[in-house]
Amino acid sequence: MSTTLLYQSFGIRGYRQTRIEFTGGVTRFHVEPSEKAVCCPMCGSRNVIRRGFKQREFRASPIGLKQTVVVAALPRVQCHDCRTIRQIKINFADTRRSYTKGWARYALQLTRSMTIKDVADLLGVTWNVIKEIKKKDLQRRFANPSLKDVRRIAIDEICIGKGHRYVTLVMDLDSGAIIFVGDDKSAASLAPFWKRLGRRRHRIEAVAMDMSSAYILAVRGNLPKADIVFDRFHVEKLMNEKLTTLRRQLFQKATEDEKSVLKGSRWLLLKNPENLRGDRDEEAHLAAALQLNEPLAKAYYLKEELRTFWGHTFRWPAHLFLRSWCKRAIATGLEPLKTMAKTLLRLEEGLLNYFEHRISSGPMEGTNNKIKTVQRQSYGIRDREYFELTLYSLHQTKYASVG
Numbered sequence: 001m002s003t004t005l006l007y008q009s010f011g012i013r014g015y016r017q018t019r020i021e022f023t024g025g026v027t028r029f030h031v032e033p034s035e036k037a038v039c040c041p042m043c044g045s046r047n048v049i050r051r052g053f054k055q056r057e058f059r060a061s062p063i064g065l066k067q068t069v070v071v072a073a074l075p076r077v078q079c080h081d082c083r084t085i086r087q088i089k090i091n092f093a094d095t096r097r098s099y100t101k102g103w104a105r106y107a108l109q110l111t112r113s114m115t116i117k118d119v120a121d122l123l124g125v126t127w128n129v130i131k132e133i134k135k136k137d138l139q140r141r142f143a144n145p146s147l148k149d150v151r152r153i154a155i156d157e158i159c160i161g162k163g164h165r166y167v168t169l170v171m172d173l174d175s176g177a178i179i180f181v182g183d184d185k186s187a188a189s190l191a192p193f194w195k196r197l198g199r200r201r202h203r204i205e206a207v208a209m210d211m212s213s214a215y216i217l218a219v220r221g222n223l224p225k226a227d228i229v230f231d232r233f234h235v236e237k238l239m240n241e242k243l244t245t246l247r248r249q250l251f252q253k254a255t256e257d258e259k260s261v262l263k264g265s266r267w268l269l270l271k272n273p274e275n276l277r278g279d280r281d282e283e284a285h286l287a288a289a290l291q292l293n294e295p296l297a298k299a300y301y302l303k304e305e306l307r308t309f310w311g312h313t314f315r316w317p318a319h320l321f322l323r324s325w326c327k328r329a330i331a332t333g334l335e336p337l338k339t340m341a342k343t344l345l346r347l348e349e350g351l352l353n354y355f356e357h358r359i360s361s362g363p364m365e366g367t368n369n370k371i372k373t374v375q376r377q378s379y380g381i382r383d384r385e386y387f388e389l390t391l392y393s394l395h396q397t398k399y400a401s402v403g
Contacts, residue, residue: 040079157185
């Protein structure tokens with residue numbers, strides 16, 4: 001094999017082939033450096049003498065289905081200029097790696113359409129070898145997400161494992177990229193992000209988030225000029241929780257006949273009307289439960305009416321609607337609804353800011369599904385730094401159905 005073919009096939013330059021052998025289904029290319037490549041690794045001088053050599057094997061890109069190995073005879077040299085005795089540099093492989101740079105690129109390309117475990121099994125290496133190759137690539141591209149053009153962000157926490165292990169995520173809503181990953185779900189977890197923002201804090205215009213008191217205080221204390229926008233999903237989730245609490249209270253006080261009707265109505269109450277299934281008589285079951293219990297019916301219709309809040313075009317009509325809704329919820333005398341109304345009035349500004357910025361944590365919720373996919377493909381979180389780098393790259397990740 002000529003030096004040109006060594007370079008074109010394996011990315012090896014400055015070496016010449018001495019022989020080829022085929023043993024155990026593996027093709028081994030024996031190479032040695034040319035005279036020009038034998039120089040001092042410290043100062044680059046060619047005024048050296050050889051002091052023996054060491055033979056090393058490197059995995060190379062396969063030829064067909066055959067595993068390929070490059071066997072290099074690497075001389076140790078003594079430099080007359082800087083007085084050092086070292087092994088010459090290897091230009092086709094990284095330090096302390098047993099594979100060529102070309103093989104690493106080949107493995108990395110496979111990970112874009114296969115799981116790490118599948119690539120490792122195909123190439124006959126351990127999971128950690130492929131993971132380290134991918135991790136190095138992610139570090140090069142995503143180690144320090146840029147905060148230069150960030151204007152609108154979303155903050156949310158996600159569970160990443162058993163035992164209620166959480167991380168706090170910050171997303172750039174304009175690019176869809178995760179720009180910060182913090183430990184736990186407390187206000188303190190955002191401290192490194194505020195530090196990274198530095199003088200760019202005044203550029204943040206709006207923050208979409210849930211109604212967590214810890215996050216509210218953290219944002220108000222560090223982004224005084226940013227508008228807080230409470231996410232629709234979390235508001236509706238809180239309303240559903242209040243409705244579930246009310247149903248449970250009414251169920252406990254109901255007679256046996258009433259319990260038979262209320263039983264199984266929990267999820268029907270939380271469903272949107274357009275999603276009720278006619279083939280299961282869900283509409284009839286829900287109607288019977290509402291007809292039987294007037295307080296439950298009031299709460300249900302208020303829940304459905306609250307959904308229309310985000311359909312308003314301008315801030316002022318939405319403001320009037322919210323005040324009217326809260327007044328009627330308090331007038332019902334039902335404790336869960338009174339608590340919900342007081343919460344909405346207390347956080348009124350964050351709800352109305354939606355009509356100024358029209359943002360939500362929706363993109364973050366979609367990213368959570370990608371994160372779950374990453375966890376399945378990685379067979380759990382074995383390396384926290386690698387997992388964090390993967391999150392930074394999710395906005396460039398695409399998933400397609402197999403088949």
